[in-house]
Amino acid sequence: MEVTRNVRLVAWMQEHGHSSASLAEAVNLAMERLTGRPGGHDGSSVRAWKSGRIRWPNAASRRGLEAVTGLPASDLGFVPRGRARSNPGLNQEDPDMDRRNLIGGLAATAAVAAAAPGIAPRRIGMNDVKRLQTRFTEIVASDHRHGGQLTIEQRAAALADEALNLQAAGSATQRVRSNLYAAAAAFRSSAMWAAIDGRRYVEAQRHMREAQALAEMSGDQAIKFRIWSHAGSMYRHLGRPSDAFAANDVARGLHITRRDPMFASLGLARQAAIHGTAQERTGTKRAFDQAQEAMNRADPHAPRPVWLVAFYDQAELDSLALSAYLALGEYQTAEAHAHRCLAGLRPHMARSRTITQTRLAHAQLAQGEAEAAVAVAMKVPAAAATQHARVSRMLNEFGAALRATAPGSINVQTWTEHTAAWRASA
Template sequence: MEGIGALGKRMREAGFTQVELADAINTHLRADGHEGTVSDRTVRNWLTGETRWPHERQRAALEAVFNCPVTELGFIPRRVSLPHAPPEDSVHRRRFIATSAAAALAATNTPVFASQKRFGMSDVERLQTKFAALIATDFRYGGRRTIETQAVELAEEALTIQNHGTATQRVRGALYGCAASFTSSAMWAAIDGRRFDAAQRHFHRASSLAAMSNDSTIQFRIWSHAGSLYRHMNRPADALAANDVARSLPITRRDSMFACLGHARQAAIHGMTNDSHAVQQTLGHAQDAFERADTTELRPVWMTAVCDRAELETLALSAHLSLGDFEKSEAHAHRSLSLLRPAMQRDRGIVTARLALAQLGQGELESAVNSAVSIPGDIARHPRVGILLREFGELLHVAAPSSQPARSWDEHAGESQKGIS
């Protein structure tokens, strides 16, 4: 069964199904002026070994598709007896082919089957492994220029593969999806770092790549990030419009977890417009969608940070804090902190800073300062956390400028918050 394994392995690497390989073979046959008669059953016969030596035209097409001799695909030539005196035209034909091949090799000095590399799903998986490591760094710190730069480099690597090799339509779509996903991560890193001009450039690039991938999953991420971008830029109308695009994509109907995230982010935007009814309504939709979602379903690596109840609580906290409902904000903050995974250090810092603001809004000065000073120094220097803490310090001095909690905060800020920008 060596032949079966060799062809099957090459098909898996290239991302071919039996039908797709048959289509690719027929395309080559028709390009050479022949009728394309290969079917998925033909391919199945090759895989099972029922057909051990395809027709000459099919062999040529197989070599063109996989860029290697058919013997490397496991096919075994038939043993045939050559006549003692082949016809003169056959002799001339073989001499012409041999001479032409030798001349071509001499001119190019390149192996016959090494002219162009075929890329497959294994290359996509290699890129996704690099992406997973980048996402893990983003979960912990976020916003760093190094994350943004590395994400852009990964996107360029995916596009370079497109331009320097051949692949099936499915693999090409996956590579465009990778490039879009990586660019979306660069966009998020720029949003997180408050580099909004760069974030908008990444958004336009990512949305174009996502359209070429025809993957509504990554399109959801990009448009949902656009909603977050405009929310941070204090442009709620644009934020609502962008998030509506995300919520209308097919993935939200196929997977309730995406619907949950879309509704919860919409609630955070409604909080900015002081629409308490819309906040309650969209949070209710988010809760219903979360309860319908299959939490064990396999999803993209970037969804692992947001497909849990902690994210729902965090967005509810943001919405109620914008509304000035400090009691509900504090309750959501405590629930979020109890649910956040240990690696989510950046998110923990943001939630704790918002908790301090919610406690301050209720007049609980000492608890508020205790919450604020509990944020580790490296996390306090994160741009988004730093902005929240500066807001906290300003509000604290308005509420109780000469109080002991205010003096304690000033002392802490002077010692450990240097360098926040």
């Protein structure tokens, strides 16, 4: 049998910025949502589809592909084995049905309601999307003030569900539906980040899977970048640098990083932080230099998503550098980035300021500057010290290191009394 390259699938992948590995991952996630079991595809599976070696994937794989792309398998260049389709309706799934399955049947309920006699379906428009996005801005702001709180995670997840309910509430153009899926993916990714920040990693992975499936249906490159970049950060915090590199590579491979250097800069900065966790000094420095160069090239006035504009700037780049060099044990360099970050942080970045102060205290203590370190650590607000999971853990580690390096000193006494006052006020 002659093998013919599947040019339609290749073209779709190029248009949407997919590598073979990233498409395989997206299909696996969609298959898990549709069947309850994750798919077993990898990059070689997709390469077999692209090359034409597999002309007609099995039914579960086709459903996964159609859910990801929103197109019937035949429109992706696939051809049934050994026969023409006598009844196309029997051999290709309705992509809208895949979407309904993926969001728990909400759209099916809307279709039934729309078909009911005497009930006119509501028309959903961009103003509905904008109202959701306005509320999303409030959640982003709350995250920057507090970070990691369960209430933020719950609010973001509820907003994602609301966006999906709106999908089911009436009729809409494809543009509006794509924007609703993108909004739901953004909200779910904020729930994911709140869970990561609060060290609730099981919940974070659940939100990640939801967000990835929604992002694929939206086709929005920016939100795809955010989710995969968050996944890289999650695996870095879990101490799994290989997985962190793989996830962050998906984000960095998207077309948006070539269109906008600011996205490229963030991807490189997070890559450098992963190099730090992996104890790779050369990779850390090279990636940070590249991240800085990309940021310097970026147009500061270019339109960008609210979540990116709200946090990524020179101060955040220095915050990631602080984390990396602290992990590498290069404490003087880490301290320099900490001071630079604190000087550049915008007023609304309360969560970032708290984390930076805590890391700065660690860097100073490791250099033998116990008095200065304690003074910095005492600037952390009591609420963050007792309620933010990451900050609480880092401060507990700080106290243990202080007692180990200066047992019985006045600095230990000062710190012990201060933390007692924190606990009493909690």
